[in-house]
Amino acid sequence: MSKKEKYEQLAKEIVQCVGGKDNISFVTHCMTRLRLSLKDSSLAQTEQIKKIQGVLGVQYVGGQLQIILGQTVQLVYENVCELGDFAIEEHRHDQVKEKLNIKTLGMKILDGLAGCMTPLIPIMISASIFKMLTTVLGPMMLNVLSESSDLYILFAFVGDAGFYFLPIFTGYTAAKKFGTSPILGMFLGAILIHPTLLEFVAQSKSLSIYGMPASLQNYTSSILPIIMSVWVMKQVEKILNKIIPNMLSTVFVPTLTIAIMLPVSLCVLGPSGAFVGQFISGGLLSLSxxxxxxxxxxxxxxxxxxxxxxxxxxxxxxxxxxxxxxxxxxxxxxxxxxxxxxxxxxxxxxxxxxxxxxxxxxxxxxxxxxxxxxxxxxxxxxxxxxxxxxxxxxxxxxxxxxxxxxxxxxxxxxxxxxxxxxxxxxxxxxxxxxxxxxxxxxxxxxxxxxxxxxxxxxxxxxxxxxxxxxxxxxxxx
Incomplete structure (x- = not known):
């Protein structure tokens, strides 16, 4: 049995044990768990589900049946969606909403951050290894490579690239997480680290966005500004898709979305991290x-x-x-x-x-x-x-x-x-x-x-x- 067939079989057995696809009103997943909202929870055979090869555990949390699958959850999720004719990341009309309080809000924020950053781990690990090689093989340790050698320079800029362009990578993963255009998310990330913007920051020059002053920052290697920007961008894009006719949406929706997001990102969301940082850092320094x-x-x-x-x-x-x-x-x-x-x-x-x-x-x-x-x-x-x-x-x-x-x-x-x-x-x-x-x-x-x-x-x-x-x-x- 191929890997594909194993995931298909696993998804099929899960669907059967929860009462069939007609008993599923909502399906999604987090990092390790397949989350199902069932019309009749009494039909779910939880003990039988636990015996399925590949299932690590079963829990009821917040009205949802959560099936712990580990790193295979995305593949199983896609097969469950295919079996039940559910739209991936869109079948949410019957989602059970948890009561909003400080704890759940904090968890939602952390879940959102984790969902945006976890797909980037391969990039960060690979970049870290290249940076590690420059340290180990360079003058700081073994001195096998000089700082002027081609191999040292190659490893150095490859390692730096993984973190320097983090806003672009995060723009993509955040858009996937929040359900908006990944390409626009990357575009927004690229805007935040454009050389012209970085030059203005380095020279302490001012820049106005549609007449509004922008507190320019260096956003390379940062994640919070782009994640917040992409979340807001989703709301903007949704509104524009509703009011702009389909025949014009291809041109005007992406253009107007970015046009609206420029002051939001550069004047409000981007600098907000710096403002909070000034408050926290200033408080710590004053205390000392x-x-x-x-x-x-x-x-x-x-x-x-x-x-x-x-x-x-x-x-x-x-x-x-x-x-x-x-x-x-x-x-x-x-x-x-x-x-x-x-x-x-x-x-x-x-x-x-x-x-x-x-x-x-x-x-x-x-x-x-x-x-x-x-x-x-x-x-x-x-x-x-x-x-x-x-x-x-x-x-x-x-x-x-x-x-x-x-x-x-x-x-x-x-x-x-x-x-x-x-x-x-x-x-x-x-x-x-x-x-x-x-x-x-x-x-x-x-x-x-x-x-x-x-x-x-x-x-x-x-x-x-x-x-x-x-x-x-x-x-x-």
């Missing part, structure tokens, strides 16, 4: 100026939130302050120490997940994230592929960064060198002062790793999560 306990708390909060701020592009204010401090004093005791323990906490989050996850495929992915962090100095795959995807591991990362930041603050650890890599070589950042400064700095990072690993291991996954209960047998085997 009071000294004593306030400084310790400030460093601890930077350690806890740094990776999230970087992920959303809200760390620019802290980076600007860091460069000002370093240029005048040659060292830093607030921002960079907090950022370093935050990076160590990502190592710990990966380590805890590696020890906890039983699924061989998922474990191997996280091992790849761990290597990307420690050797390549790239945390994005771990943040998006592990933290944002499963959500709860982020608790471990935040805890590890917070505890490490407290230790850094209590002992007044100083960073004397801005090392341009985020891998283990960054430990040399503490060199320049006393030996005790190095020892405490390295110890604080080690404690961050340990705390993050322990918290992730015990609290990073639900007890009934199939990933931590048993090894998952892939349907294709």
């Amino acid at each position: 100026q009071y000294g004593g306990l306030f400084t310790i708390i400030s460093i601890a909060m930077i350690g806890a939130l740094w990776q999230i701020l970087v992920m959303t592009g809200m760390h620019v204010v802290l980076m600007s302050a860091l460069f000002v401090v370093f240029s005048s004093t040659g060292s830093d005791t607030i921002i960079m120490p907090g950022a370093l323990v935050a990076g160590a906490a990502v190592y710990g989050m990966c380590l805890g997940a590696i020890l906890r996850i039983k699924n061989k495929q998922e474990k191997s992915l996280v091992i790849g994230y761990f290597i990307s962090c420690c050797v390549g100095g790239v945390t994005e795959p771990a943040m998006y592929g592990l933290g944002l995807r499963f959500k709860r591991p982020l608790i471990g990362m935040v805890a590890g960064g917070f505890v490490g930041g407290i230790i850094i603050g209590i002992f007044g650890v100083t960073v004397y060198n801005l090392i341009p890599v985020a891998n283990v070589l960054h430990l040399a950042s503490y060199v320049g002062g006393s030996t005790m400064n190095i020892i405490i700095g390295v110890s604080a990072e080690a404690i961050s790793v340990i705390v993050a690993a322990i918290v992730t291991y015990f609290f990073g996954f639900a007890k009934d999560d199939p990933l931590v209960q048993k090894s998952i047998e892939e349907v294709s085997k």
Whole structure:
């Protein structure tokens, strides 16, 4: 039996066990689960479904029958849609709506972010490996390749491309996630990183959009502005499709959609991340100026939130302050120490997940994230592929960064060198002062790793999560 036939058979058995296609009113899926809304839930043979080869578990959540399938969910979903004549990602008229509150809203936001970013993990892993090769083979470590060699230059720009053009890639995945035009999503992402816009930012030039002032930002490697923009773009495109005649829609809908989105993206949504970042970063810096306990708390909060701020592009204010401090004093005791323990906490989050996850495929992915962090100095795959995807591991990362930041603050650890890599070589950042400064700095990072690993291991996954209960047998085997 071919792989295609296995997925078809799996979908057929699931449909039969829930009472047939006529009993299904709505079908969709998330990262690992096929979600079915049934007209008569009593017809569902849940115990029989659990026995189907390839099914990892069955749960009723929010009025939906959720069948846990792991990484094969997309293929099974497509076959279920084909069997039931359901339109893919459009058969939603009978969707059960959960009660909206702070918790569900937060989960919806995280689900949306994960849905936009998870498809990009192959790009980030591949780019991370190329960046890792420049670090390992370059002058920083083995010195096999010089910075002027063609191979080093090739690996460097290939690795950078995966993150530099992230708004374009995210524009595509966000459009797929929200159900709008992927091409327009990519177009909007390309606008945000156009060289002319970046030149204006670099030269601190002003630009007005239809007469409205735009607070220009550098959106390369950012995700939040394009995700928010694509979500709004979907609403704009939907309205335009309703009011513009079909014979004119091909020309005017995409053109007017982008025309409307220009001020929305460049004047409102894009800068909003920077505004929030200024508020958070300004608050942390102001807190540190009071000294004593306030400084310790400030460093601890930077350690806890740094990776999230970087992920959303809200760390620019802290980076600007860091460069000002370093240029005048040659060292830093607030921002960079907090950022370093935050990076160590990502190592710990990966380590805890590696020890906890039983699924061989998922474990191997996280091992790849761990290597990307420690050797390549790239945390994005771990943040998006592990933290944002499963959500709860982020608790471990935040805890590890917070505890490490407290230790850094209590002992007044100083960073004397801005090392341009985020891998283990960054430990040399503490060199320049006393030996005790190095020892405490390295110890604080080690404690961050340990705390993050322990918290992730015990609290990073639900007890009934199939990933931590048993090894998952892939349907294709």
